[in-house]
Amino acid sequence: MDYKATYESWLENPYFDEDTKAELRAIADDENEIQDRFYTELEFGTAGLRGVIGAGTNRMNIYVVRKATQGLANYIASVNGQAKGVAIAFDSRRMSPEFANEAALTLAANGIKAYIFESLRPTPELSYAVRKLGCIAGINITASHNPPEYNGYKVYWEDGAQITPPHDTGIMAEVKAITVYDENTVKTMEKEAAIAAGLYEVIGANIDDPYIEELKSQVLHMDSIRAMAKELKIVYSPLHGTGNIPARRVLRELGFENVYVVPEQELPDGNFPTVSYPNPEAAEAFELGLALAKKVDADLVLATDPDADRLGVYVKDSSTGEYHTLTGNMSGCLLADYEIGQRKELKGLPEDGALIKTIVTTNLADAIAKYYGVRLIEVLTGFKYIGQQILGFEQSGKGTYLFGFEESYGCLIGTHARDKDAIVATMALCECAAYYKTKNMTLWDAMLAMYDRYGYYKDSIKSITLKGIEGLAKIQEIMNTLRQNPPTEVGGYKVTSFRDYKEDTITDLTTKEVKPTGLPKSNVLYFDMTDDAWLCVRPSGTEPKVKFYYGIKGTSLEDADEKSEKLGEEVLEMINKML
Numbered sequence: 001m002d003y004k005a006t007y008e009s010w011l012e013n014p015y016f017d018e019d020t021k022a023e024l025r026a027i028a029d030d031e032n033e034i035q036d037r038f039y040t041e042l043e044f045g046t047a048g049l050r051g052v053i054g055a056g057t058n059r060m061n062i063y064v065v066r067k068a069t070q071g072l073a074n075y076i077a078s079v080n081g082q083a084k085g086v087a088i089a090f091d092s093r094r095m096s097p098e099f100a101n102e103a104a105l106t107l108a109a110n111g112i113k114a115y116i117f118e119s120l121r122p123t124p125e126l127s128y129a130v131r132k133l134g135c136i137a138g139i140n141i142t143a144s145h146n147p148p149e150y151n152g153y154k155v156y157w158e159d160g161a162q163i164t165p166p167h168d169t170g171i172m173a174e175v176k177a178i179t180v181y182d183e184n185t186v187k188t189m190e191k192e193a194a195i196a197a198g199l200y201e202v203i204g205a206n207i208d209d210p211y212i213e214e215l216k217s218q219v220l221h222m223d224s225i226r227a228m229a230k231e232l233k234i235v236y237s238p239l240h241g242t243g244n245i246p247a248r249r250v251l252r253e254l255g256f257e258n259v260y261v262v263p264e265q266e267l268p269d270g271n272f273p274t275v276s277y278p279n280p281e282a283a284e285a286f287e288l289g290l291a292l293a294k295k296v297d298a299d300l301v302l303a304t305d306p307d308a309d310r311l312g313v314y315v316k317d318s319s320t321g322e323y324h325t326l327t328g329n330m331s332g333c334l335l336a337d338y339e340i341g342q343r344k345e346l347k348g349l350p351e352d353g354a355l356i357k358t359i360v361t362t363n364l365a366d367a368i369a370k371y372y373g374v375r376l377i378e379v380l381t382g383f384k385y386i387g388q389q390i391l392g393f394e395q396s397g398k399g400t401y402l403f404g405f406e407e408s409y410g411c412l413i414g415t416h417a418r419d420k421d422a423i424v425a426t427m428a429l430c431e432c433a434a435y436y437k438t439k440n441m442t443l444w445d446a447m448l449a450m451y452d453r454y455g456y457y458k459d460s461i462k463s464i465t466l467k468g469i470e471g472l473a474k475i476q477e478i479m480n481t482l483r484q485n486p487p488t489e490v491g492g493y494k495v496t497s498f499r500d501y502k503e504d505t506i507t508d509l510t511t512k513e514v515k516p517t518g519l520p521k522s523n524v525l526y527f528d529m530t531d532d533a534w535l536c537v538r539p540s541g542t543e544p545k546v547k548f549y550y551g552i553k554g555t556s557l558e559d560a561d562e563k564s565e566k567l568g569e570e571v572l573e574m575i576n577k578m579l
Contacts, residue, residue: 067175075167091306122243236262317442338428355404362459474579535549
């Protein structure tokens with residue numbers, strides 16, 4: 001069926017409500033809009049669903065959510081997991097409560113109990129709830145830091161991590177197998193009937209309270225917090241999302257007294273009125289926070305994204321009064337060094353301790369692991385692979401998780417969750433700041449001390465957005481060109497080895513020796529280069545982008561900045577020649 005026929009079928013099918021049909025009739029004269037909404041199904045991938053809110057097969061709406069949930073329910077039935085139930089959370093985005101409710105009712109109609117949060121909650125708390133409640137799976141309605149017009153649907157398995165093989169492909173297959181929208185195929189039921197049948201349970205404080213206690217149990221230096229709780233000044237923004245209540249609660253319960261919340265960004269708002277998109281990686285997200293920080297003379301400025309799994313950070317330089325941004329690589333390494341270093345001081349390190357990072361994360365992590373004598377484990381991009389390692393440690397009895405992070409502003413301290421947790425990261429960075437303050441150091445001082453110890457690593461990312469059908473084809477063309485004709489030199493650095501994770505090969509360009517990557521297949525290319533430089537290319541799993549991650553090692557901050565900027569320019573020049 002072509003897109004126009006699919007459009008017509010939605011207008012005629014009694015399964016779809018009148019509001020949906022009215023929205024579709026309004027675009028009857030816009031051929032391009034009809035095509036964009038119906039030329040494909042919104043793909044259920046390994047990260048679930050993510051798309052623009054609206055009517056159509058290529059949009060986020062209650063029918064697409066029902067279909068995804070029916071596929072999940074069918075898969076759960078195939079592994080006999082119905083009795084365990086599914087936990088559901090949602091963020092502050094438009095339609096998030098409605099999508100969460102629809103998912104719960106589809107599960108209930110399939111005889112699977114839904115545990116749904118009473119109001120918005122952070123992603124890591126959903127991960128925690130899955131394991132706390134003994135569920136077979138979890139659903140989180142969120143589009144993370146995407147622009148306001150987006151929403152999404154993430155699926156977690158019983159280990160608390162986002163789905164990985166074989167469950168991801170199994171669920172994807174079940175969703176894809178649903179080709180019609182009708183009451184017999186995609187089920188739902190009335191909420192009152194679901195509650196009466198014991199298949200719809202609202203959760204809240206019974207998960208919130210133990211979750212917060214788990215976070216507080218990760219504190220290493222309560223003595224430093226007590227010493228500095230009255231002096232340390234913290235500015236925090238939830239960016240209109242889910243972090244406001246849990247982040248403030250954990251800091252308050254630990255005793256931090258000077259927490260200033262950015263008032264304009266405090267309350268949940270799916271329109272995100274103060275930013276073009278709510279991403280703590282973006283400088284604009286911090287404009288209001290930095291203004292407040294200068295007013296109150298804050299030590300650090302923190303912002304979590306709408307589903308509170310990513311944390312952005314600015315720290316004060318006491319010598320100049322400036323606030324420096326910390327990239328995800330920088331804040332991750334600062335926390336890794338603190339958590340592992342202080343654990344060693346206070347308790348000693350286990351012989352099988354491990355620091356886990358993704359393949360696009362800084363090589364500074366490797367240097368930290370080497371310094372403390374702990375194992376460095378590299379996984380594919382996506383925090384679920386870090387969660388998979390934690391599960392492997394538990395199942396085998398070999399390996400102790402010390403810290404895990406990825407460059408995209410996400411880390412996990414403790415094993416209470418199996419996804420990145422910006423609430424525990426907020427708590428830990430404030431503890432870290434208090435600890436260094438007892439040493440008359442700021443977090444910026446601590447960062448500089450790390451560079452002096454390990455080397456001046458600088459990592460960055462460039463991306464090219466290519467939308468629509470043509471854009472997808474162009475992204476694939478870029479990947480094919482680099483795969484078939486890998487460069488031997490980039491930005492003056494000689495390529496020493498070439499990793500193709502799709503083909504599961506690592507090729508030494510000098511000896512021509514080929515060996516496996518040892519990781520699951522993924523459409524990712526990685527170039528190891530001389531002088532500790534590297535480049536990694538991968539299409540985004542959630543946006544119409546191809547991303548270029550790269551890193552260098554300099555002799556000073558200035559040298560590292562200069563080398564990084566030059567390499568970034570060379571990478572874009574190389575790619576622009578392909579467009």
